[in-house]
Amino acid sequence: MANANKEATARIKINKLLEEAGWRFFDSNEGKANIVLEPNVKLTTSQVSALGDDFESTQNGFIDFLLLDERSAPLIVLEAKAEDKDPLVGKEQARKYARAQNCRFVLLSNGNLHYFWDLTQGSPYVISRFPGPDSVAGYKKFEPNPTKLVAEVVGKDYITLTQLPNYANEAGWKNEAERPDFIEKNHLRFLRPYQMRAIQQLQVAVDEGQNRFLFEMATGTGKTLTAAAIIKLFLRTGNARRVLFLVDRLELEDQANKAFVKLLKDDAKSIIYKEQRDEWRKAEIVVTTVQSLLFNGKYRRLFAPTDFDLVISDEAHRSIGGNARAVFEYFIGYKLGLTATPRDYLKRFDAAESKSRDPRELERRMMLDTYRTFGCESGQPTFRYSLLDGVRDGFLINPVVVDARTDITTQLLSDEGYAVLDASETENDDDEETYFQRDFEKKFFSEGTNRVLCETLMRHGLRDPVSGEFGKTIVFAVSQAHAAKLAQLLNEMADTLYPGRYQSDFAVQVTSQVPGAQQYTINFANNRLLGTANVLPEYRTSKARVCVTVGMMTTGYDCPDILNLALMRPIFSPSDFVQIKGRGTRKHNFLEQLFDQDQKELMREPNKTRFKLFDFFANCEYFEERFNYDEVLKLPARTTSAKRDDDFGGGQPTVGNYEHLDPDAVRTLQEQHIGLEGMKIDRMFFEKFEEQVQADDELRRQVETGQWQQATEHLIKVFFDKPQEYFNLEKLRRAAGLDRRLTVREVLEKAFGRIPSFKSKDELLEEEFDRFVLDYKPADAEHIVAMKYFFKAYITDGHLRTILDDKNLNGLYTNPSFGMMDYEAVPQGWRNRISNYIKDYVPLNRFL
Structure with a gap:
């Protein structure tokens, strides 16, 4: 009896999964029945009701399923097992039946664990949702040929031939004197030798039967260009119909899509999913953030496991970190991870002695999970190209590290005061979880410490080789409040050093709470932030010289004329350190920005040959063994007294108040429990809330553009805890009849139709x-x-x-x-x- 119950329970679950995926037991308005029960017996509704839970049983055991295509031809064999049986025990039986029915696909399930098996492609693959009829019908047309992929010749002009197929016959190319201008005019991109080696290593791995690959490539070595070549390789050889490109930040979504359009538009259509939700099936490349798919299990509703044949994860250890890996694992097919963070950075960290919530331990697990996910448990990626490799080959620049510490920053380092981004929980780059930070907040936000850090940067930073003004700089602060204080100090100093030149435009805060911050990052890279020239009219360079940020300009931000980076916070995350350092490693010719030919001829050193990395918290010492600092600055000693800060002439108290700009958590309300008679009122309460929220144009714009933190802050500030209705999360939860806590993000998604309902x-x-x-x-x-x-x-x-x-x-x-x-x-x-x-x-x- 117990076994029968397990069989019946498994069958009930399987029936539900089939119906949720769009399969039909009976004819309906949506189409003819496309499920046949073995042995080819279609049951009527009355027969199913009469049999009850035992309808699936016969004298010979389970009745299995045959799923049909739109022409009622066999498409999938579904072999069902009881809950206590491994679905794989029916593998060979299903293979025989599939071959007898001329089926290419098999599903194996016990109601809780499911496998999808393409008999032409390797072994069964664990899935969490059954693919639907349309998805499998499309997948059936897909017949990958790994041999063709391995044999494809990838030369340095592999991408160029897509951009301009006949480039070699153009007069501008044939004339060597005109060739550089021809390349620049047509934006042609050629693969570098190491990028071709990366692709060749992938081909070798495919030839060896592997379907997961990991590229460890330093920041600035062209991971996106390499990814574009690989996408072309898979599409061109018929080994992928559609590619999913996952990023972990909103700004990288747009950046990646623009790159693919520029590089591959004549071979493949690339879209951002949120901008063309209804058109994604018409595209070969779909770009999205992993967080948007993960939220509320959206990826399971939007896509079937067979919808993408190649999934690429940019900054893999972040975009598949934590439970975001489920999005990555959900899809069947080839998987490629890209990362700039060397696993070697973890070698000096003793995880056994760490606290369970230590960010270094979180980072270690994230990195190890990444290597495990891509089948690289040995620590050897499919391909590796380090910063040192790039410097040796002449493609990158090493930093001039400036070791600058005060006694306070040194003490904080030993006291373990630091903050770390928890990328698995948020899309916003400025939300940080803090650890052991009480002393850090008090001391670090004091006027004296901030002033000495800014003065050191201003005194020792590199200057622009053309205009002679302070070189373009990114400062990394500990929080948005800290960023605001640093930007103010830098502007005050600039007014003193360069009277009348900048009018508080010298330094700009670039964090998520600043309206238009994302555009600021773009304008800074394009040399038009708050103006395009302030010293030489014929020289295009941003009037704003310093961007003060927290996390918006770390990953994937390309601004090659950066000359100074300042770490005004401690960093314990290897990935953050590598990304921040990578903002300065790209080479640059400043003559590209100068439009006066006479002045060009006078320039002696137009090329960027170095950049300075100001390290106020010994971050480099932490990550670089036996690192020889290029420049060591002896800073003024500071007192740790809480009285006054007279050493810096500021007369400010050493212990300041930590300024927290984020909104408070929603208050908990004590209310009398409402009975059944109040349920209609509750529904009306929620509907009234949605009507008011939907009428707010600013909130709608923030939701539509994916600015979730701003939308959250706006909702709380404008709608929550107001006297009229007193909306809050607890009242909305009760009105929705939900048996768990709600989040503000869920409320917004529901109000603007991003999710149909709240999940229990x-x-x-x-x-x-x-x-x-x-x-x-x-x-x-x-x-x-x-x-x-x-x-x-x-x-x-x-x-x-x-x-x-x-x-x-x-x-x-x-x-x-x-x-x-x-x-x-x-x-x-x-x-x-x-x-x-x-x-x-x-x-x-x-x-x-």
């Missing part, structure tokens, strides 16, 4: 478990039900977490929701694995 606690738990399965692909399929029960209980039962974390297993005998028998049903090797996964990747607040 159990629906979110199911999604989280699906992500876990996609990541770890458990072979203990017969224990999958017990593992899921443990997974859900550990998330929702705080008492159970305490029992297990304290290793007080006797407490399981009296725990009502999850007892000792439940615990013992979970294989021993999976108990800690599940709990550790939840600690690292599942935000528990969502389930309260």
Whole structure:
């Protein structure tokens, strides 16, 4: 009887999954039935009702499924097993049946664990959702040929031949004197030798049967150009119909799409998903942020596992970090990761002695997960090209490191005061989770410390070789409040040093709370931020000389004429350090910005040969073993007294107040519980809220452009806790009848139609478990039900977490929701694995 129940439960789940994917048991307005039950018996609705839960059983065991295409021809064989059976045990049986039915595809499922198998392409692949009829019909037309991919010749003009196929016959190319201008005029891009080697290494890996690749390439070495060549390689050889390019930041979304349009527009159509939601099937390249797909499990609703044949993850350790990896693993096909962060940066960190929430430990796990995801557990990527390689080959520039520390910054380093971005939780680059930072906030925000850092930068920074003014600079602050203070100080100093020249345009705060900040970053790179010239009219360079940011200008920001970088915060993340350092490594010829030929001829050193990296917190010492600093500055000693800061002539108190600009969390309200008679009022309450929100044009613009932090702040400021209706998250949750906490992001998504409804606690738990399965692909399929029960209980039962974390297993005998028998049903090797996964990747607040 128990086995029959498990069979029936599995079948019920499988039926639901089929219907959710668009398959039909019966004829309907949507089309003819496209599910046939073996042995070729179609059941009527009345027959199904009469059989009840046992309709799937026959004398010979399970009735399996045959899924049909639009012509009612066999398309997929679905082999179903009971919940306690591994779906793979039916693999060979399904293969025989599929061949007999002339089917290329097989689904294997026990209701909880599912595999999709293309019989022409390797082994079964774990999936979390069944593909629908249209998706599989399109995939059926796709017949990849790895041999053709391996044999494709990729020369240095591989991309150029797409941009201008007949370039070699053009007069401008044939004339060597005119060739540089011809290349620049047509924006032609040629692959460098190391980029061709990267592609060749991928071809070797494909020839060896691999389908996952990881490129570790230093910032400034052209990862996007390399990715474009690989996309062309897969599309041209028929090994991909459509490519998904994942980024982890909004600004990189637009940057990547523009690059693909420029490089591949004659061979492939590239779009940003959010801008052309209804047209994505017509494109060969779809660019999106991983966070937008991850939110509320959107990727499962929007796409089938078979919709993309090549998935590329830019800055892979960030864009597939944490539970974002589930998006990456969801799709069947080839996977390529791109990263600029060398795994070697983790070698001096003793993870065994770290605290569990230490950002270095988070970074270590993220990096190790990345290498594991791409099949590089040994630490050797498919291809590696380091900063040192780029410098040696003449493509990049090493920094001149300026070691500048005050006694306060040195103390803070030893006291472990720092902040780290938690990229798995937010799309916004300026949201930081802080650790051990109470002293840091008080001391670092004092006027004296900020002033000495700015004075040091102004005194020792490199100058522009053409105009002689202060070189273009990026300053990295610890928070938005700190960025505002630094920008103000730098502008005050510039007014003193260069009277009347800048009018407070010398330094600009570039953080998410500043309107138009994203455009500021673009204008700074294009040399038109607050003006295009301030010293020489014929020289195009940004009037604003310094951008003060927190995280907006770290990853993927290309501004080659940067001459100074200033780390006015400690950094413990290897990826952040590498990205920030990489902002200055690109070479540049300043003559490109000068339009006076006579002055060009007078220039002796027009090329950028160095840049300065001002390090006020020994970040370089932390990441670079035995690093010989190019320049060591002895800064004024400072007192750690909390009285006055007379050493700097400012007379300011050393201990300042930390200024927190982000909105407070929504208040918790005590309200009388509303009975059933109040449910209609509740619904009206929520509808009234949505009507008011939808009428706010500024909020709508922020949502449509993906400015989620600004939208969140606007919603809270304008609509929450006002006397008229007193909207807040708790009242909205009750009005929606939801059994868990709501987030502001969810409320916005629902109000503007980005999600059809709020998901229940159990629906979110199911999604989280699906992500876990996609990541770890458990072979203990017969224990999958017990593992899921443990997974859900550990998330929702705080008492159970305490029992297990304290290793007080006797407490399981009296725990009502999850007892000792439940615990013992979970294989021993999976108990800690599940709990550790939840600690690292599942935000528990969502389930309260």
